[in-house]
Amino acid sequence: MDMKTVKVRELRKLLDEKKVSAGELCEMCFSQIKAADDTYKCYITTTEEIAAEQAKKAQERIDRGESAPLTGIPFAIKDNICTDGVKTTCASKMLEDFVPPYNATVMEKLNEQDIVMLGKTSMDEFAMGGSTQTSAFAKTKNPFDPQRVPGGSSGGSASAVSLGMCAAALGSDTGGSIRQPAAFCGMTGMKPTYGRVSRYGLVAFASSLDQIGPMARDSHDCAVILNAICGFDPHDGTSSKNSVPDFTEKIGKSIKGMKIALPKEFFAEGIDGSIREAVMNAAHTYEELGAQLVECSMPSLKYAVPAYYLIACAEACSNLSRYDGIKYGHRSKVGDSYEELIMHSRAEGFGDEVKRRILLGNYALSSGYYDAYYGKAMALRQLIRQEYNDIFEKCDIILTPTTPTTAYRCDENISDPVKMYQADICTVTVNIAGLPGVSTPCGYDQKGLPIGMSVIGRHFDEATVIQAADAFEKTFERKAPRV
Amino acid sequence: MDLEMVKYLADLGKLYFSDEELEENSRQMTSIVELMDTIKEIDISYDPLKDNKNVYLPDLREDKSAPSMPTEKVLQNAVNSGSCFVVPKVVE
Structure with missing residues (x-):
C-alpha cells in the first residue's frame, strides 16, 4: 500500500476487513514522517504516544464492528486548531508554549469518530501568508520540489497529505489558505461555506472570513471528512442551523x-x-461530460485583493489584541510597567508579517481613514457578493484557476509583501462572499509542478461542488510526488 | 507612509519597534498602502442595510448558566500565576 496515494475510503475498507490495523497505519505514517520530515518540515509537533493510544482505542471499536467513517484514520491537524493538552502554537513564538485547556469543536467531532491524530502541522504564523515560510518553527517545503514553497497558510497539512505523512488533514482558509497549498502540493482541499463548520477553537485571524475545512487526496474523501466536522455549534454564534446533507450523495x-x-x-x-x-482543458472535459460552459464577467476582481487585506487586517488587529503576555502567550522579561510589558511581549512574540498586518488593520480603522479604506472595502464586499449572486442566477458552479502561478522558489517573493498579497487574487473573493470552494489538481507545468483548479458553488451547496470536482477527478490521472 | 504615522499605528497596536524597524516598516507600509489605494478609483458606498447576508446569526441562546472552565485550567498558560493573573504594579 502506498500511503501517498491511498484514499480514506480505501483505508476504511481495509480496516473493516482486517487487512490492516489502525496501529499498523499509524506506524506507517510515522515511518514516513521519520524518513522525510527533516527535509519537508510538515509538522511542528508530533504526538506519537497519543496516536498509539488512539489507534488502540480505534481498533477496539473496529473489532466490535462499530466503526464510523473515520475510525482509525491517521490525521494531521493544522496548528491553529485547539487540541486539549497538545501544544497549539499557530507557528508563532507568541504561542510557543501554549497548551489549550479545551478542544476545538472539530476535534471533538473527529474524536467522536476515533480518528488517530499524528500531530500538528506547520503554517504561516497566525495563518498570515501563502508560503508557510513565515512559520517560526517549521518552514515547510513543497513535496514536488523541496526548493519550492508548499503554499500556505495550511502548507504543513497540504505537504503532509501529499507525502503520505497522514491520510488526511484539517486546514483553515481565510483567503485561500486551504485551496492554494492544495494546488501547490497536488492534492485536494475544500473551504466550506462560511458557517458550515464551527470555528470554536480555531485561533482567530479574521472572524468573518475564517473557515475550517478538509484536505485530502480527492473530493470524495473531503466530503467524508466534511460530513464528520460540519453542523451547528452553540459555541459559535456564526455557525449555521441550515440542514446538513450527506455531502457524498451527489x-x-x-x-x-x-x-x-x-x-x-x-x-x-x-x-x-x-x-x-x-483549467481550460478541464472546462472542455466538463463539456465532454455534458456540462455547458458559460462565459461571464466579474469586474470587481481587480479590487478584490486590497478589499480582502483591508477587511482581514482590520479584523486581525482586533483579534490579536488579546495577546498581552499576561493571560497566556509569550511574556517578555523586559518592561517594568503594565504598558511596557504588553508592548515588549507583543514585539518579541509576533513576527514581521503579523506586525505589518496589525499596522495595516489599525491604519484602515483609524480616524480619518476609516471611510476611505475599511468603509470602501466593505462596499466592495457587497459588490463582490452581488456579482457572485448574479452569476449563480444563470449557472450552477464557477470554474477558475486556484493560483496565478505554480509553486515558486523559497527565496522568491518572500521579502516583498505586495507581491505575496497579489498572489491571492484567485482565492480571496470566495471568502469575501462566504462561498464554498474546492481546489483539485488539473495538470502539471513544464517543471512537473501541480496546477490546481477551483470549483466554486452557491452558499451551502457543497454537495454540487463535490459532485463536479469528483466528475473531473475521475477523468484525470493524478501524480504523486517522487520521494 | 511617514515615520510619525508608523509610530502612531504601532502605539495603537501596542507594538514596540526599534528605530531601524520603524524605518523598514515605513518603507514597506508605503508600498502596501499604494496597493490598497487602488480601491479609491471605484465610486461605490457601503450600504449597512444590505450587510451580513452571509453571516447566519442563529437565534440567541437561552440566558441560563452553564458549566465554566475550572480556574486551574484557565490559568494553566499564564506565567507567574498563583490563583490569579499577575501583572506589574499599576498603582503607586
Whole structure:
C-alpha cells in the first residue's frame, strides 16, 4: 500500500476487513514522517504516544464492528486548531508554549469518530501568508520540489497529505489558505461555506472570513471528512442551523446539463499560460461530460485583493489584541510597567508579517481613514457578493484557476509583501462572499509542478461542488510526488 | 507612509519597534498602502442595510448558566500565576 496515494475510503475498507490495523497505519505514517520530515518540515509537533493510544482505542471499536467513517484514520491537524493538552502554537513564538485547556469543536467531532491524530502541522504564523515560510518553527517545503514553497497558510497539512505523512488533514482558509497549498502540493482541499463548520477553537485571524475545512487526496474523501466536522455549534454564534446533507450523495451522478461559469477576469493577464491552458482543458472535459460552459464577467476582481487585506487586517488587529503576555502567550522579561510589558511581549512574540498586518488593520480603522479604506472595502464586499449572486442566477458552479502561478522558489517573493498579497487574487473573493470552494489538481507545468483548479458553488451547496470536482477527478490521472 | 504615522499605528497596536524597524516598516507600509489605494478609483458606498447576508446569526441562546472552565485550567498558560493573573504594579 502506498500511503501517498491511498484514499480514506480505501483505508476504511481495509480496516473493516482486517487487512490492516489502525496501529499498523499509524506506524506507517510515522515511518514516513521519520524518513522525510527533516527535509519537508510538515509538522511542528508530533504526538506519537497519543496516536498509539488512539489507534488502540480505534481498533477496539473496529473489532466490535462499530466503526464510523473515520475510525482509525491517521490525521494531521493544522496548528491553529485547539487540541486539549497538545501544544497549539499557530507557528508563532507568541504561542510557543501554549497548551489549550479545551478542544476545538472539530476535534471533538473527529474524536467522536476515533480518528488517530499524528500531530500538528506547520503554517504561516497566525495563518498570515501563502508560503508557510513565515512559520517560526517549521518552514515547510513543497513535496514536488523541496526548493519550492508548499503554499500556505495550511502548507504543513497540504505537504503532509501529499507525502503520505497522514491520510488526511484539517486546514483553515481565510483567503485561500486551504485551496492554494492544495494546488501547490497536488492534492485536494475544500473551504466550506462560511458557517458550515464551527470555528470554536480555531485561533482567530479574521472572524468573518475564517473557515475550517478538509484536505485530502480527492473530493470524495473531503466530503467524508466534511460530513464528520460540519453542523451547528452553540459555541459559535456564526455557525449555521441550515440542514446538513450527506455531502457524498451527489457523487457519481451525471453532470449533464450542469452550467459552469468561466469569469473572464480569472483567465486574464497575470495568470500563467500553463495554468490557463490546464483549467481550460478541464472546462472542455466538463463539456465532454455534458456540462455547458458559460462565459461571464466579474469586474470587481481587480479590487478584490486590497478589499480582502483591508477587511482581514482590520479584523486581525482586533483579534490579536488579546495577546498581552499576561493571560497566556509569550511574556517578555523586559518592561517594568503594565504598558511596557504588553508592548515588549507583543514585539518579541509576533513576527514581521503579523506586525505589518496589525499596522495595516489599525491604519484602515483609524480616524480619518476609516471611510476611505475599511468603509470602501466593505462596499466592495457587497459588490463582490452581488456579482457572485448574479452569476449563480444563470449557472450552477464557477470554474477558475486556484493560483496565478505554480509553486515558486523559497527565496522568491518572500521579502516583498505586495507581491505575496497579489498572489491571492484567485482565492480571496470566495471568502469575501462566504462561498464554498474546492481546489483539485488539473495538470502539471513544464517543471512537473501541480496546477490546481477551483470549483466554486452557491452558499451551502457543497454537495454540487463535490459532485463536479469528483466528475473531473475521475477523468484525470493524478501524480504523486517522487520521494 | 511617514515615520510619525508608523509610530502612531504601532502605539495603537501596542507594538514596540526599534528605530531601524520603524524605518523598514515605513518603507514597506508605503508600498502596501499604494496597493490598497487602488480601491479609491471605484465610486461605490457601503450600504449597512444590505450587510451580513452571509453571516447566519442563529437565534440567541437561552440566558441560563452553564458549566465554566475550572480556574486551574484557565490559568494553566499564564506565567507567574498563583490563583490569579499577575501583572506589574499599576498603582503607586
